Amino acid sequence: MANREHWGSKFGFVLAASGSAIGLGNIWKFPYIAGQNGGAAFIFVYLICIAIVGLPVVIAEILMGRTTQRNPVGAFRKLSGSKFWTAIGGLGVVAGFIILSFYAVIAGWSTGYMVEALLGNFGQLATAAQANTHFNSLVGDPTWMIGFYTIFFVFTMAVVFLGVKDGIEKGSKIMMPILFIILIILMIKGISLKGSGEGLAFLLKPDWSKISGQSVLIALGHAFFTLSLGMGALMTYGSYLNKKTNIPNAAVQIVFLDTLVALMAGVAIFTAVFATGQNPAMGPGLIFNTLTVVFGSMTGGYFFGLLFFVLLTVAALTSSISLLEVAVAYFVDERGWSRQKSVLLIGSAIFLFGIPSALSFNLLADFTYNGKTFFDLADFVASNVLLPVGGFFIAIFVAWIWGFDKALIELKHGAENIFKDRTWLVTIFKVFLKFIAPVMIFIVFLHSVGLLESTIEQLKNYWIIIVLCIVMLAIMISRKRIKK
Numbered sequence: 001m002a003n004r005e006h007w008g009s010k011f012g013f014v015l016a017a018s019g020s021a022i023g024l025g026n027i028w029k030f031p032y033i034a035g036q037n038g039g040a041a042f043i044f045v046y047l048i049c050i051a052i053v054g055l056p057v058v059i060a061e062i063l064m065g066r067t068t069q070r071n072p073v074g075a076f077r078k079l080s081g082s083k084f085w086t087a088i089g090g091l092g093v094v095a096g097f098i099i100l101s102f103y104a105v106i107a108g109w110s111t112g113y114m115v116e117a118l119l120g121n122f123g124q125l126a127t128a129a130q131a132n133t134h135f136n137s138l139v140g141d142p143t144w145m146i147g148f149y150t151i152f153f154v155f156t157m158a159v160v161f162l163g164v165k166d167g168i169e170k171g172s173k174i175m176m177p178i179l180f181i182i183l184i185i186l187m188i189k190g191i192s193l194k195g196s197g198e199g200l201a202f203l204l205k206p207d208w209s210k211i212s213g214q215s216v217l218i219a220l221g222h223a224f225f226t227l228s229l230g231m232g233a234l235m236t237y238g239s240y241l242n243k244k245t246n247i248p249n250a251a252v253q254i255v256f257l258d259t260l261v262a263l264m265a266g267v268a269i270f271t272a273v274f275a276t277g278q279n280p281a282m283g284p285g286l287i288f289n290t291l292t293v294v295f296g297s298m299t300g301g302y303f304f305g306l307l308f309f310v311l312l313t314v315a316a317l318t319s320s321i322s323l324l325e326v327a328v329a330y331f332v333d334e335r336g337w338s339r340q341k342s343v344l345l346i347g348s349a350i351f352l353f354g355i356p357s358a359l360s361f362n363l364l365a366d367f368t369y370n371g372k373t374f375f376d377l378a379d380f381v382a383s384n385v386l387l388p389v390g391g392f393f394i395a396i397f398v399a400w401i402w403g404f405d406k407a408l409i410e411l412k413h414g415a416e417n418i419f420k421d422r423t424w425l426v427t428i429f430k431v432f433l434k435f436i437a438p439v440m441i442f443i444v445f446l447h448s449v450g451l452l453e454s455t456i457e458q459l460k461n462y463w464i465i466i467v468l469c470i471v472m473l474a475i476m477i478s479r480k481r482i483k484k
């Protein structure tokens with residue numbers, strides 16, 4: 001491990017980690033699940049999940065990586081020496097496997113749309129109906145689907161095969177700012193469309209009746225998905241850090257950038273959805289059906305459309321690389337395989353596993369379980385089960401098993417300034433990591449399987465009092481411990 005590679009700078013790390021975090025989750029998934037789950041109310045719940053669960057776990061995950069300088073399995077093993085916890089690291093590798101399998105399918109759409117843009121095909125899409133027909137005919141064609149899925153997969157494997165550091169770190173520095181500028185242009189364009197007000201209202205005016213146990217679970221799952229959290233991607237990236245990096249500071253920057261991009265995408269897309277009279281709850285095809293109509297009618301639409309899909313594909317690539325990197329790092333570190341062998345074998349296995357997801361929009365569309373296609377199931381299991389479960393165990397592990405106080409000593413390396421004379425900050429972090437994050441994840445879970453429903457019914461009227469009591473109790477307990 002002595003000559004393990006390291007990032008060139010903290011800025012490089014923040015960009016690479018943001019590159020992992022910012023991807024299809026922000027631009028493709030966030031708008032469509034917000035659309036399906038009631039808009040503003042859902043976004044509100046999602047922001048809460050990001051702040052009180054996401055941020056503390058991001059810090060914990062990066063810290064585990066930096067401290068151990070290992071992949072997730074090795075990190076848990078090194079800190080715990082227990083089989084159970086090592087297996088939790090393994091769960092992360094499995095989650096990465098499943099996520100990449102369906103992630104590359106949507107990235108394949110984006111790659112295919114890049115070619116559509118290049119061919120100038122958006123020019124013919126003047127109405128929502130035309131865009132829908134065009135979209136359905138493309139994803140309904142197994143050859144088109146498998147073809148672009150394969151192309152994207154080959155790119156992902158090629159980058160990881162050659163080693164990602166220079167590629168990712170340098171690429172992110174150029175691509176991320178451009179993506180940002182394009183999003184700003186699309187936002188302005190969206191707001192200037194006739195009828196965009198309705199879209200803004202959808203984003204800003206909450207309808208609380210749309211919130212259910214299920215939608216809170218989806219919001220929590222998405223908080224993990226969008227932050228690349230709960231499966232060791234950030235842990236692996238963190239393992240290439242040295243002790244000089246200020247982790248809390250880097251974590252805040254990553255979380256901030258990720259959230260900003262999601263909200264910007266939300267504005268760009270919902271203004272367009274309502275201005276072109278489309279259905280915000282249409283599901284995974286949302287951005288492909290709405291933005292194309294906007295590009296089709298705007299000045300310079302050819303150029304912006306092309307740029308948008310190039311950047312969406314690149315954003316997906318900087319995320320898919322981090323997904324594959326976790327599994328590859330595991331086989332390299334723990335099994336002694338060469339990087340090349342790991343990429344070829346594991347990459348091919350994931351590729352094959354993803355084919356049913358790629359066919360879920362055409363040949364296998366009727367193959368469903370509980371109304372979910374293979375694609376939906378892979379997404380649901382990974383995003384809404386494995387990631388929150390992983391996040392739960394990471395929080396529990398760092399706060400209780402490794403031990404908060406020991407972890408804190410590690411965390412202070414590089415972050416001395418932040419913690420100096422600020423015991424309250426330590427207290428807050430401690431309360432969140434030890435109690436609030438795990439309890440929240442746990443409750444949301446129980447709730448989603450229906451166990452909590454009846455109890456909640458009775459406790460509903462007193463919830464503010466209960467929450468306040470728990471927070472005060474937690475603060476009191478932690479204060480006492482710190483003084484000791």
Ligand code: PHE
Nearest residue numbers: 021023024025026225226228
């Ligand atoms: N965060 C990525 C996105 O939002 C997806 C991802 C999830 C990447 C988990 C790595 C690990 O697109």
